[in-house]
Amino acid sequence: MKYYLKENQLTDENNYAARILTEKSHDLDAIIQLMLEKRNVLSRTDINAVLTAFFQIIEECIRRGENINLPIFNLAYSITGVFDEDTDVFDPEKHQINVNLTNGTQVRDAIEQVQLTKVDSVETDPVISSFIDIATQSKNDKLTKNSLFEIHGKRLKIAGEDAGIGFFFVAEDGTETKVTQIADNGQKKIVGLIPDLAIGKYRIRIKTQSTFGAYTTKGIKETTSKFSLTIS
Known part of the structure; x- marks a missing residue:
């Protein structure tokens, strides 16, 4: 993983913040292709069907307000907004349900193995x-x-x-x-x-x-x- 330093505009002090230089991104099709390259026992159609079912189950769990604990992420909920009285109920115009994601065990293990390389600053401003x-x-x-x-x-x-x-x-x-x-x-x-x-x-x-x-x-x-x- 490559990163560079950019002057920190959020503080009055003369310091720098790190920025990740992303060289590649993967959408669902790309992930399926990587799976096929690693294990070709299943077809693209089979993998796509399994992942579609997986995403649907995750969505159903969220709709029921159920926590999810997986190797890649943990999902829980919180509510923001002010309730004036203890008899108040949830009002979508004043309150919001938030989904909180934290790293799962596999993600934490993978992050620990990331190798960082510092590169020269990338100019993107005019x-x-x-x-x-x-x-x-x-x-x-x-x-x-x-x-x-x-x-x-x-x-x-x-x-x-x-x-x-x-x-x-x-x-x-x-x-x-x-x-x-x-x-x-x-x-x-x-x-x-x-x-x-x-x-x-x-x-x-x-x-x-x-x-x-x-x-x-x-x-x-x-x-x-x-x-x-x-x-x-």
């Missing part, structure tokens, strides 16, 4: 290299409001469904002004229209869920330019 103000042709220096801009870098493309994504000009007081008109939205270059900004200094910020290909991440990847731009 990288802003340069900003060009088209009106003045200045680089990493000036802003001309209501003029076109062009930025260059890596992993710049703005994509995703989260309302927080976008391209922003950030004032010295931290106020963000979102760019609403973008003509070219690429991984290496973005072209857009500078909003009607007030006089002052600004940094540029990108928030995106984009990854290479057609996929997006659940979290937002964010970066802010190291240089500042001035409207005078």
Whole structure:
């Protein structure tokens, strides 16, 4: 198992947190294929039928609120939410049933045998290299409001469904002004229209869920330019 270190943004201290570099994932079909490669006494159809029945039984046990203790996981339940009186009953609008999973014996044994290899940090956040103000042709220096801009870098493309994504000009007081008109939205270059900004200094910020290909991440990847731009 490979891992790398990334600067910890959750604390004020200068430290790092480990991130797992996942190289392979297995869905049900892949697991069945691995089973066939190891023991081919049973057919794919037989294995699929057994696993389907297994999952159905697990689901039925959960519906009845029964605990499950297996070599790979242990399953129990809890209820969250506040009950104002001891006569209150469960209300789906205020309370929630949670399924709690813990490692089973086989998983615990397997984890103890995992061999870790540290690798170099994997960059996934956008990288802003340069900003060009088209009106003045200045680089990493000036802003001309209501003029076109062009930025260059890596992993710049703005994509995703989260309302927080976008391209922003950030004032010295931290106020963000979102760019609403973008003509070219690429991984290496973005072209857009500078909003009607007030006089002052600004940094540029990108928030995106984009990854290479057609996929997006659940979290937002964010970066802010190291240089500042001035409207005078």
